[in-house]
Amino acid sequence: MTTFADLGLSETLxxxxxxxxxxxxxxxxxxxxxxxxxxxxxxxxxxTGTGKTAAFxxxxxxRLLELQHPPGPRHVRALILAPTRELVTQISDNITIFxxxxxxxxxxxVGGASIFRxxxxxxxxxxxxxxxxGRLIDLLERGAVSLExxxxxxxxxxxxxxxxxxxxxxxxxxxxIPLKRQTMLFSATMPKDIEELAQTYLRDPVKVQVxxxxxxxxxxxQGVHYTPQGDKARLLEGYLKEHPGERSIVFGRxxxxxxxxxKLLVSWGFSAGSIHGNKSQNQRDRTLQEFRTGAxxxxxxxxxxxxxxxxxxxxxxxxYDLPNVPENYVHRIGRTARAGAEGxxxxxxxxxxxxxxxxxxxxxxxxxxxxxxxxxxxxAIAAAPKPGQNRGGRPQGRGRAPxxxxxxxxxxxxxxxxxxxxxxxxxxxxxxxxxx
Numbered sequence: 001m002t003t004f005a006d007l008g009l010s011e012t013l014x015x016x017x018x019x020x021x022x023x024x025x026x027x028x029x030x031x032x033x034x035x036x037x038x039x040x041x042x043x044x045x046x047x048t049g050t051g052k053t054a055a056f057x058x059x060x061x062x063r064l065l066e067l068q069h070p071p072g073p074r075h076v077r078a079l080i081l082a083p084t085r086e087l088v089t090q091i092s093d094n095i096t097i098f099x100x101x102x103x104x105x106x107x108x109x110v111g112g113a114s115i116f117r118x119x120x121x122x123x124x125x126x127x128x129x130x131x132x133x134g135r136l137i138d139l140l141e142r143g144a145v146s147l148e149x150x151x152x153x154x155x156x157x158x159x160x161x162x163x164x165x166x167x168x169x170x171x172x173x174x175x176x177i178p179l180k181r182q183t184m185l186f187s188a189t190m191p192k193d194i195e196e197l198a199q200t201y202l203r204d205p206v207k208v209q210v211x212x213x214x215x216x217x218x219x220x221x222q223g224v225h226y227t228p229q230g231d232k233a234r235l236l237e238g239y240l241k242e243h244p245g246e247r248s249i250v251f252g253r254x255x256x257x258x259x260x261x262x263k264l265l266v267s268w269g270f271s272a273g274s275i276h277g278n279k280s281q282n283q284r285d286r287t288l289q290e291f292r293t294g295a296x297x298x299x300x301x302x303x304x305x306x307x308x309x310x311x312x313x314x315x316x317x318x319x320y321d322l323p324n325v326p327e328n329y330v331h332r333i334g335r336t337a338r339a340g341a342e343g344x345x346x347x348x349x350x351x352x353x354x355x356x357x358x359x360x361x362x363x364x365x366x367x368x369x370x371x372x373x374x375x376x377x378x379x380a381i382a383a384a385p386k387p388g389q390n391r392g393g394r395p396q397g398r399g400r401a402p403x404x405x406x407x408x409x410x411x412x413x414x415x416x417x418x419x420x421x422x423x424x425x426x427x428x429x430x431x432x433x434x435x436x
Contacts (some may be wrong), residue, residue: 002024002025002030003024003025004017004022004024004025004058007025007029007030007033007034007037007058008033008034008037008062009033009037009058009059009062010062010065012065012101012102013058013061013062013065013098013102015101016097016098016099016100016101016102017058017098019097019100020097020098022051022054025051026050026051026054026055026210027046027050027210028044028046028050028051028052028055028208028210029051029054029055029058031208031210032044032055032056032059032208033055033058033059035206035208036055036056036059036060036063036182036184037059037062037063039063039182040182040204040205040206041182041183041184041202041203041204041205041206042056042184042185042202042205042206042207042208043184043185043186043187043198043202043205043206043207043208044056044184044185044186044187044208044209045186045187045188045189045190045207045208045209045210046186046188046208046209046210047188047330047334049310049334049337049338050210052156052186053090053091053094053095053156054094054098055186056080056154056156056184056186057091057094057095057098058098060078060128060152060154060184061095061098061099061102061104061128063152064077064078064104064127064128064152065102065104070103070105070125070127071105071125071126071127071149072125072149073123073124073125074122074123074125074143074144074145074146075125075126075146075148075149075150076122076125076126076127076128076129076145076146076147076149076150077126077127077128077149077150077151077152078127078128078129078150078151078152078153078154079128079129079131079136079147079150079152079153079154079173079177080095080128080129080130080131080154080156081131081132081133081136081153081154081155081156081161081170081173082130082131082132082156082157082161083132083133083157083160083161083164083166084132084157084160084304085110085111085112085132085281085284086275086284086288086304087156087157088108088109088110088130088131088132089108089110089285090310091130091156092106092107092108092130095128095130104127104128105125105126105127105128106126106127106128106130107121107122107126107128107129107130108129108130108131109122109129109130109131109132109135109136109139110131110132110135110281111132111134111135111281112280112281112282113135113281115135115138115139115142115144118135118139118144119139119142119144119145122139122144122145123144129145133161133166133169133170133173134166134169136173137169137172137173140172140173140176146176147173147176147177148176148177148178149178150176150177150178150181151178151180151181151182152181152182152183152184153174153177153181153182153183153184153201154183154184154185154186155170155183155184155185155186155197155201156186157186157187157188158185158186158187158194158197159187159188159189159190159191159193159194159327160331162191162193162194162197163325163327163328167197170197170201174201183201183202183203183205185197185198185201185202185205188330188331188334189327189330189331191327219337219341219342219343220333220334220336220337220342220343220344220345221342221343221344221345222333222344222345222346222347222368222369223344223345223346223347223368223369223370223371224346224347224348224349224357224368224369224370224371225346225347225348225349225370225371225372225373226349226370226372226373226374226375226376227348227349227350227372227373228350228351229350229351229352232320232348232350233261233264235348235372236250236265236318236320236348237265237268239316239318239346240265240270240298243315243316245297246297246315246316247291247294247297247298247299247311247313247314247315247316248297248298248299248314248315248316248317248318249298249299249300249301249314249316249317249318249332249335249336250298250299250300250301250317250318250320251300251301251302251303251317251318251319251320251321251323251332252300252301252302252320252321253302253321253322253323253324254302254321255276255277255278255302256278257321258274258276258300258301258302259274259276259278259300261274261300261320262274262298262300265298265300270297270298271295271296271297271298272296272297272298272299272300273287273290273291273296273298273299273300274287274299274300274301275287275288275299275300275301275302275304276301276302276304277302277304287299288311291311292311300320303323303325303328303331303332310338311335311338312338312341313341314335314336314338314343315336315342315343315344316336316343316344316345316346317332317333317335317336317343317344317345317346318345318346318347318348319332319333319345319346319347319348320348321348321353322347322348322349322353322356322357322360323356323360324356326356326359326360326362326363327363329347329360329363329364330363330364332345333345346371347360347368349373349376350384351376351380351381351383351384352381352384352385354375354376354381
Protein backbone atom coordinates (compact mmCIF):
# COMPACT_ATOMS: atom_id res chain seq x y z
CA MET A 1 0.00 0.00 0.00
CA THR A 2 1.36 3.42 -0.96
CA THR A 3 1.83 6.01 1.80
CA PHE A 4 2.60 9.72 1.61
CA ALA A 5 6.12 8.93 2.89
CA ASP A 6 6.59 6.57 -0.06
CA LEU A 7 5.92 9.49 -2.43
CA GLY A 8 9.06 11.31 -1.27
CA LEU A 9 7.41 14.28 0.45
CA SER A 10 9.52 16.24 2.93
CA GLU A 11 9.39 15.44 6.64
CA THR A 12 7.91 18.89 7.25
CA LEU A 13 4.95 18.16 5.00
CA UNK A 14 4.53 14.66 6.42
CA UNK A 15 4.35 16.18 9.90
CA UNK A 16 1.69 18.66 8.73
CA UNK A 17 -0.26 15.78 7.15
CA UNK A 18 -0.20 13.90 10.45
CA UNK A 19 -2.52 16.59 11.86
CA UNK A 20 -5.10 16.05 9.12
CA UNK A 21 -7.47 13.21 8.27
CA UNK A 22 -5.36 12.29 5.24
CA UNK A 23 -3.68 8.98 5.95
CA UNK A 24 -3.43 7.16 2.61
CA UNK A 25 -3.03 8.84 -0.79
CA UNK A 26 -6.02 8.65 -3.11
CA UNK A 27 -5.39 7.26 -6.62
CA UNK A 28 -5.03 10.73 -8.18
CA UNK A 29 -2.58 11.73 -5.43
CA UNK A 30 -0.53 8.53 -5.68
CA UNK A 31 -0.18 8.89 -9.45
CA UNK A 32 0.21 12.67 -9.81
CA UNK A 33 2.53 13.56 -6.93
CA UNK A 34 5.65 11.71 -8.17
CA UNK A 35 5.42 13.31 -11.64
CA UNK A 36 4.96 16.80 -10.21
CA UNK A 37 7.88 16.24 -7.81
CA UNK A 38 10.05 15.49 -10.85
CA UNK A 39 9.04 18.78 -12.49
CA UNK A 40 6.85 17.37 -15.28
CA UNK A 41 3.87 19.24 -16.67
CA UNK A 42 0.75 17.27 -15.84
CA UNK A 43 -2.85 16.92 -16.94
CA UNK A 44 -4.93 15.26 -14.22
CA UNK A 45 -8.41 13.88 -14.86
CA UNK A 46 -10.46 12.69 -11.90
CA UNK A 47 -13.95 12.94 -10.50
CA THR A 48 -14.76 15.63 -7.99
CA GLY A 49 -14.13 14.64 -4.38
CA THR A 50 -11.04 12.53 -5.16
CA GLY A 51 -8.42 14.78 -3.57
CA LYS A 52 -7.13 16.83 -6.49
CA THR A 53 -6.09 19.77 -4.30
CA ALA A 54 -3.61 17.67 -2.34
CA ALA A 55 -2.49 16.01 -5.58
CA PHE A 56 -1.03 19.30 -6.81
CA UNK A 57 -0.72 21.19 -3.51
CA UNK A 58 1.60 18.81 -1.67
CA UNK A 59 4.28 18.39 -4.37
CA UNK A 60 4.07 22.10 -5.15
CA UNK A 61 4.78 22.98 -1.52
CA UNK A 62 7.58 20.41 -1.43
CA ARG A 63 9.34 22.13 -4.33
CA LEU A 64 8.81 25.61 -2.86
CA LEU A 65 10.30 24.55 0.48
CA GLU A 66 13.53 23.71 -1.35
CA LEU A 67 14.05 27.40 -2.23
CA GLN A 68 15.02 28.39 1.34
CA HIS A 69 14.37 32.13 0.92
CA PRO A 70 11.30 34.39 0.90
CA PRO A 71 9.75 35.84 -2.27
CA GLY A 72 10.45 39.45 -3.19
CA PRO A 73 7.91 42.30 -2.85
CA ARG A 74 4.82 41.84 -5.06
CA HIS A 75 6.31 38.63 -6.49
CA VAL A 76 4.51 35.29 -6.70
CA ARG A 77 6.24 31.93 -6.87
CA ALA A 78 3.27 29.71 -7.68
CA LEU A 79 -0.13 30.65 -9.13
CA ILE A 80 -3.28 28.55 -8.76
CA LEU A 81 -6.27 29.67 -10.81
CA ALA A 82 -9.81 28.48 -10.14
CA PRO A 83 -13.13 29.64 -11.64
CA THR A 84 -15.17 30.56 -8.55
CA ARG A 85 -14.63 32.40 -5.30
CA GLU A 86 -15.80 29.41 -3.28
CA LEU A 87 -13.34 27.06 -4.94
CA VAL A 88 -10.47 29.53 -4.52
CA THR A 89 -11.23 29.84 -0.81
CA GLN A 90 -11.43 26.08 -0.40
CA ILE A 91 -8.13 25.47 -2.20
CA SER A 92 -6.42 28.16 -0.14
CA ASP A 93 -7.77 26.76 3.14
CA ASN A 94 -6.60 23.23 2.29
CA ILE A 95 -3.13 24.30 1.18
CA THR A 96 -2.72 26.51 4.26
CA ILE A 97 -3.28 23.41 6.41
CA PHE A 98 -0.38 21.71 4.63
CA UNK A 99 1.93 24.69 5.33
CA UNK A 100 1.69 24.31 9.10
CA UNK A 101 5.17 24.55 10.57
CA UNK A 102 6.67 26.03 7.38
CA UNK A 103 7.46 29.63 6.33
CA UNK A 104 5.36 29.20 3.18
CA UNK A 105 2.86 32.01 2.65
CA UNK A 106 -0.49 31.50 0.89
CA UNK A 107 -2.54 34.46 -0.36
CA UNK A 108 -6.07 34.52 -1.78
CA UNK A 109 -7.54 37.08 -4.18
CA VAL A 110 -11.13 36.98 -5.43
CA GLY A 111 -13.69 39.45 -6.69
CA GLY A 112 -16.19 40.87 -4.24
CA ALA A 113 -13.49 41.63 -1.65
CA SER A 114 -11.42 44.76 -1.05
CA ILE A 115 -8.86 45.09 -3.85
CA PHE A 116 -6.97 47.64 -1.72
CA ARG A 117 -6.46 45.11 1.09
CA UNK A 118 -5.48 42.44 -1.41
CA UNK A 119 -2.91 44.83 -2.89
CA UNK A 120 -1.51 45.48 0.58
CA UNK A 121 -1.06 41.75 1.24
CA UNK A 122 0.59 41.18 -2.13
CA UNK A 123 3.00 44.07 -1.58
CA UNK A 124 5.02 41.79 0.71
CA UNK A 125 5.10 38.98 -1.87
CA UNK A 126 3.71 35.48 -1.52
CA UNK A 127 4.78 31.91 -2.18
CA UNK A 128 1.40 30.69 -3.39
CA UNK A 129 -1.31 32.88 -4.89
CA UNK A 130 -4.77 31.33 -5.30
CA UNK A 131 -6.96 33.53 -7.47
CA UNK A 132 -9.95 33.94 -9.71
CA UNK A 133 -8.88 35.15 -13.18
CA GLY A 134 -10.85 38.40 -13.22
CA ARG A 135 -9.53 39.78 -9.95
CA LEU A 136 -5.97 38.74 -10.78
CA ILE A 137 -6.12 40.71 -14.04
CA ASP A 138 -7.34 43.76 -12.09
CA LEU A 139 -4.33 43.48 -9.78
CA LEU A 140 -1.91 42.96 -12.67
CA GLU A 141 -3.21 46.07 -14.42
CA ARG A 142 -2.72 48.07 -11.22
CA GLY A 143 0.86 46.84 -10.89
CA ALA A 144 -0.01 45.37 -7.49
CA VAL A 145 1.44 41.96 -8.31
CA SER A 146 4.16 40.57 -10.55
CA LEU A 147 4.25 37.10 -12.11
CA GLU A 148 7.64 37.49 -13.78
CA UNK A 149 9.22 35.08 -11.27
CA UNK A 150 6.30 32.68 -11.12
CA UNK A 151 7.62 29.18 -11.80
CA UNK A 152 4.42 27.18 -11.31
CA UNK A 153 0.95 27.49 -12.80
CA UNK A 154 -2.02 25.34 -11.76
CA UNK A 155 -5.34 25.47 -13.61
CA UNK A 156 -7.95 23.80 -11.43
CA UNK A 157 -11.43 22.91 -12.75
CA UNK A 158 -10.14 23.97 -16.16
CA UNK A 159 -13.24 22.80 -18.01
CA UNK A 160 -15.42 25.04 -15.86
CA UNK A 161 -13.12 27.99 -16.57
CA UNK A 162 -13.77 27.46 -20.26
CA UNK A 163 -17.52 27.12 -19.67
CA UNK A 164 -17.48 30.47 -17.86
CA UNK A 165 -15.62 32.19 -20.69
CA UNK A 166 -12.27 32.61 -18.95
CA UNK A 167 -10.17 31.59 -21.95
CA UNK A 168 -9.39 35.22 -22.84
CA UNK A 169 -8.44 35.91 -19.21
CA UNK A 170 -6.10 32.91 -19.23
CA UNK A 171 -4.35 34.27 -22.31
CA UNK A 172 -3.84 37.65 -20.64
CA UNK A 173 -2.48 36.10 -17.46
CA UNK A 174 -0.20 33.63 -19.26
CA UNK A 175 1.60 36.52 -20.97
CA UNK A 176 2.84 37.64 -17.54
CA ILE A 177 4.28 34.22 -16.59
CA PRO A 178 7.66 32.97 -17.85
CA LEU A 179 7.54 30.27 -20.51
CA LYS A 180 10.00 28.31 -18.39
CA ARG A 181 7.56 27.07 -15.79
CA GLN A 182 5.83 23.92 -14.59
CA THR A 183 2.14 23.82 -15.52
CA MET A 184 -0.53 21.54 -14.10
CA LEU A 185 -4.08 21.26 -15.40
CA PHE A 186 -6.81 19.45 -13.46
CA SER A 187 -10.34 18.72 -14.59
CA ALA A 188 -13.19 16.32 -13.90
CA THR A 189 -14.32 16.20 -17.54
CA MET A 190 -12.43 16.04 -20.81
CA PRO A 191 -14.17 18.02 -23.55
CA LYS A 192 -12.26 18.77 -26.74
CA ASP A 193 -11.54 22.32 -25.56
CA ILE A 194 -9.52 20.95 -22.64
CA GLU A 195 -7.26 19.00 -24.99
CA GLU A 196 -6.66 22.19 -26.98
CA LEU A 197 -5.98 24.12 -23.76
CA ALA A 198 -3.44 21.51 -22.68
CA GLN A 199 -1.67 21.69 -26.03
CA THR A 200 -1.41 25.47 -25.67
CA TYR A 201 -0.14 25.77 -22.11
CA LEU A 202 1.51 22.43 -21.24
CA ARG A 203 4.79 21.03 -22.57
CA ASP A 204 4.92 17.26 -23.09
CA PRO A 205 2.52 16.71 -20.19
CA VAL A 206 2.09 13.48 -18.31
CA LYS A 207 -1.58 12.47 -18.40
CA VAL A 208 -3.00 10.97 -15.21
CA GLN A 209 -6.55 9.67 -15.38
CA VAL A 210 -7.89 7.67 -12.44
CA UNK A 211 -11.51 7.34 -13.58
CA UNK A 212 -13.58 7.50 -16.71
CA UNK A 213 -14.14 11.11 -17.76
CA UNK A 214 -17.71 12.36 -17.26
CA UNK A 215 -18.47 9.42 -14.97
CA UNK A 216 -20.13 10.15 -11.60
CA UNK A 217 -18.81 8.64 -8.40
CA UNK A 218 -19.77 4.99 -7.99
CA UNK A 219 -21.64 5.51 -4.72
CA UNK A 220 -24.08 8.10 -6.10
CA UNK A 221 -27.55 6.59 -6.53
CA GLN A 222 -29.15 8.48 -9.40
CA GLY A 223 -32.79 8.88 -10.32
CA VAL A 224 -35.13 11.02 -12.40
CA HIS A 225 -38.66 12.07 -11.52
CA TYR A 226 -40.83 13.32 -14.39
CA THR A 227 -43.03 16.17 -13.22
CA PRO A 228 -44.64 19.34 -14.63
CA GLN A 229 -42.61 22.46 -13.94
CA GLY A 230 -45.35 23.85 -11.70
CA ASP A 231 -45.28 20.78 -9.44
CA LYS A 232 -41.54 20.80 -8.76
CA ALA A 233 -41.60 22.78 -5.50
CA ARG A 234 -44.14 20.47 -3.89
CA LEU A 235 -42.27 17.43 -5.16
CA LEU A 236 -39.08 18.81 -3.60
CA GLU A 237 -40.91 19.42 -0.34
CA GLY A 238 -42.01 15.78 -0.26
CA TYR A 239 -38.48 14.49 -0.83
CA LEU A 240 -36.96 16.81 1.79
CA LYS A 241 -39.52 15.69 4.37
CA GLU A 242 -38.60 12.06 3.72
CA HIS A 243 -35.05 12.78 4.93
CA PRO A 244 -35.23 15.19 7.87
CA GLY A 245 -31.91 16.29 9.31
CA GLU A 246 -29.90 15.24 6.25
CA ARG A 247 -28.03 17.88 4.25
CA SER A 248 -29.29 18.54 0.74
CA ILE A 249 -28.16 20.77 -2.13
CA VAL A 250 -30.81 21.92 -4.61
CA PHE A 251 -29.58 23.20 -7.96
CA GLY A 252 -31.54 25.77 -9.95
CA ARG A 253 -30.65 27.25 -13.30
CA UNK A 254 -31.01 30.96 -12.52
CA UNK A 255 -30.08 33.33 -9.73
CA UNK A 256 -33.57 34.80 -9.48
CA UNK A 257 -35.34 31.45 -9.45
CA UNK A 258 -32.96 29.93 -6.90
CA UNK A 259 -33.43 32.85 -4.51
CA UNK A 260 -37.22 32.66 -4.71
CA UNK A 261 -37.19 28.90 -4.25
CA UNK A 262 -35.04 29.28 -1.13
CA LYS A 263 -37.48 31.82 0.32
CA LEU A 264 -40.38 29.51 -0.43
CA LEU A 265 -38.69 26.61 1.38
CA VAL A 266 -38.02 28.86 4.39
CA SER A 267 -41.69 29.88 4.44
CA TRP A 268 -42.54 26.17 4.54
CA GLY A 269 -40.37 25.65 7.62
CA PHE A 270 -37.09 24.38 6.15
CA SER A 271 -33.73 25.76 7.31
CA ALA A 272 -32.50 26.86 3.89
CA GLY A 273 -30.02 29.31 2.40
CA SER A 274 -28.88 30.22 -1.10
CA ILE A 275 -25.70 31.05 -2.96
CA HIS A 276 -25.53 32.54 -6.45
CA GLY A 277 -23.97 35.38 -8.39
CA ASN A 278 -26.20 38.07 -6.88
CA LYS A 279 -24.89 37.37 -3.38
CA SER A 280 -21.90 39.24 -2.00
CA GLN A 281 -18.80 37.26 -1.12
CA ASN A 282 -19.48 37.70 2.60
CA GLN A 283 -23.04 36.41 2.16
CA ARG A 284 -21.86 33.40 0.19
CA ASP A 285 -19.12 32.58 2.71
CA ARG A 286 -21.53 32.92 5.64
CA THR A 287 -24.16 30.71 4.00
CA LEU A 288 -21.64 27.99 3.16
CA GLN A 289 -20.29 28.06 6.71
CA GLU A 290 -23.81 27.70 8.13
CA PHE A 291 -24.42 24.79 5.77
CA ARG A 292 -21.16 23.11 6.81
CA THR A 293 -21.95 23.42 10.52
CA GLY A 294 -25.51 22.17 10.13
CA ALA A 295 -27.23 25.47 10.92
CA UNK A 296 -28.75 25.11 7.43
CA UNK A 297 -29.99 21.77 6.13
CA UNK A 298 -30.82 22.85 2.57
CA UNK A 299 -28.60 24.87 0.22
CA UNK A 300 -30.21 26.22 -2.96
CA UNK A 301 -27.60 27.15 -5.54
CA UNK A 302 -26.84 27.86 -9.14
CA UNK A 303 -23.89 26.15 -10.82
CA UNK A 304 -21.56 28.51 -8.95
CA UNK A 305 -21.57 25.80 -6.24
CA UNK A 306 -21.28 22.80 -8.51
CA UNK A 307 -17.48 22.77 -8.65
CA UNK A 308 -15.12 21.98 -5.85
CA UNK A 309 -17.31 22.69 -2.81
CA UNK A 310 -16.20 19.97 -0.41
CA UNK A 311 -18.84 19.29 2.24
CA UNK A 312 -18.42 15.58 3.02
CA UNK A 313 -21.81 14.82 4.58
CA UNK A 314 -24.13 16.09 1.84
CA UNK A 315 -26.50 13.14 1.39
CA UNK A 316 -28.81 14.43 -1.33
CA UNK A 317 -28.51 16.50 -4.49
CA UNK A 318 -31.68 17.64 -6.27
CA UNK A 319 -31.50 18.93 -9.83
CA TYR A 320 -34.56 21.14 -9.53
CA ASP A 321 -33.76 22.50 -13.00
CA LEU A 322 -31.68 20.36 -15.32
CA PRO A 323 -28.48 22.08 -16.49
CA ASN A 324 -28.21 23.12 -20.13
CA VAL A 325 -24.55 22.02 -20.12
CA PRO A 326 -24.59 18.25 -19.56
CA GLU A 327 -21.12 18.18 -17.95
CA ASN A 328 -22.51 20.37 -15.18
CA TYR A 329 -24.79 17.50 -14.16
CA VAL A 330 -21.70 15.43 -13.31
CA HIS A 331 -20.28 18.23 -11.20
CA ARG A 332 -23.57 18.89 -9.45
CA ILE A 333 -24.09 15.32 -8.31
CA GLY A 334 -20.42 15.18 -7.34
CA ARG A 335 -21.35 17.27 -4.30
CA THR A 336 -22.60 14.06 -2.67
CA ALA A 337 -20.91 10.67 -2.15
CA ARG A 338 -17.63 12.40 -1.34
CA ALA A 339 -14.67 10.72 0.34
CA GLY A 340 -16.18 7.26 -0.09
CA ALA A 341 -19.58 8.10 1.43
CA GLU A 342 -22.89 7.22 -0.20
CA GLY A 343 -25.31 9.76 -1.65
CA UNK A 344 -28.38 10.20 -3.78
CA UNK A 345 -28.98 12.49 -6.75
CA UNK A 346 -32.51 13.14 -8.00
CA UNK A 347 -33.33 15.02 -11.20
CA UNK A 348 -36.71 16.68 -11.78
CA UNK A 349 -37.61 16.67 -15.47
CA UNK A 350 -40.38 18.84 -16.95
CA UNK A 351 -41.51 18.41 -20.58
CA UNK A 352 -39.30 21.26 -21.79
CA UNK A 353 -36.23 19.57 -20.26
CA UNK A 354 -36.38 16.26 -22.12
CA UNK A 355 -33.66 17.49 -24.46
CA UNK A 356 -31.36 18.30 -21.52
CA UNK A 357 -32.04 14.88 -20.00
CA UNK A 358 -31.20 13.09 -23.24
CA UNK A 359 -27.94 15.06 -23.50
CA UNK A 360 -27.02 14.10 -19.93
CA UNK A 361 -27.73 10.41 -20.54
CA UNK A 362 -25.74 10.55 -23.77
CA UNK A 363 -22.78 12.00 -21.87
CA UNK A 364 -23.07 9.37 -19.13
CA UNK A 365 -23.63 6.61 -21.70
CA UNK A 366 -26.41 5.22 -19.52
CA UNK A 367 -30.10 5.68 -18.76
CA UNK A 368 -30.92 7.31 -15.44
CA UNK A 369 -33.42 5.13 -13.49
CA UNK A 370 -36.98 6.49 -13.31
CA UNK A 371 -38.10 7.12 -9.72
CA UNK A 372 -41.42 8.77 -10.50
CA UNK A 373 -43.65 9.62 -13.44
CA UNK A 374 -42.85 8.46 -16.95
CA UNK A 375 -40.96 9.98 -19.89
CA UNK A 376 -42.91 12.76 -21.54
CA UNK A 377 -44.58 11.90 -24.83
CA UNK A 378 -43.87 13.84 -28.01
CA UNK A 379 -47.06 15.93 -27.83
CA ALA A 380 -46.28 17.11 -24.29
CA ILE A 381 -42.74 18.03 -25.30
CA ALA A 382 -43.99 19.88 -28.38
CA ALA A 383 -46.50 21.84 -26.29
CA ALA A 384 -43.93 22.84 -23.67
CA PRO A 385 -42.51 26.39 -23.82
CA LYS A 386 -39.23 26.53 -25.70
CA PRO A 387 -35.99 28.04 -24.31
CA GLY A 388 -36.41 31.77 -23.88
CA GLN A 389 -40.09 31.39 -23.01
CA ASN A 390 -41.65 30.82 -19.61
CA ARG A 391 -41.25 27.10 -19.10
CA GLY A 392 -44.17 26.55 -16.83
CA GLY A 393 -46.03 27.41 -13.70
CA ARG A 394 -44.99 28.65 -10.34
CA PRO A 395 -44.55 26.30 -7.40
CA GLN A 396 -47.95 25.52 -5.97
CA GLY A 397 -49.39 26.86 -2.76
CA ARG A 398 -49.79 25.26 0.62
CA GLY A 399 -53.25 23.98 -0.16
CA ARG A 400 -52.00 21.35 -2.61
CA ALA A 401 -50.73 17.99 -1.44
CA PRO A 402 -47.09 17.18 -2.22
CA UNK A 403 -46.50 15.31 -5.43
CA UNK A 404 -46.23 11.56 -4.96
CA UNK A 405 -43.88 9.09 -6.54
CA UNK A 406 -45.51 7.91 -9.69
CA UNK A 407 -45.92 11.44 -11.00
CA UNK A 408 -47.47 12.22 -14.34
CA UNK A 409 -48.27 9.43 -16.80
CA UNK A 410 -46.62 9.22 -20.19
CA UNK A 411 -48.15 11.73 -22.53
CA UNK A 412 -49.47 13.92 -19.73
CA UNK A 413 -49.57 17.63 -20.50
CA UNK A 414 -48.24 20.20 -18.05
CA UNK A 415 -50.87 21.14 -15.52
CA UNK A 416 -52.24 24.65 -15.38
CA UNK A 417 -51.37 26.80 -12.42
CA UNK A 418 -53.82 26.79 -9.54
CA UNK A 419 -55.56 30.03 -8.74
CA UNK A 420 -54.06 30.26 -5.28
CA UNK A 421 -50.29 30.68 -5.45
CA UNK A 422 -47.77 30.51 -2.64
CA UNK A 423 -46.49 33.99 -1.76
CA UNK A 424 -43.02 34.95 -0.66
CA UNK A 425 -42.65 38.42 0.71
CA UNK A 426 -45.71 39.60 -1.21
CA UNK A 427 -44.41 38.22 -4.53
CA UNK A 428 -45.53 35.13 -6.33
CA UNK A 429 -43.56 31.96 -5.62
CA UNK A 430 -40.69 31.14 -7.95
CA UNK A 431 -41.40 31.29 -11.66
CA UNK A 432 -38.71 30.05 -14.02
CA UNK A 433 -36.86 33.21 -15.08
CA UNK A 434 -36.09 33.72 -18.75
CA UNK A 435 -32.48 34.76 -18.45
CA UNK A 436 -29.50 33.69 -16.38
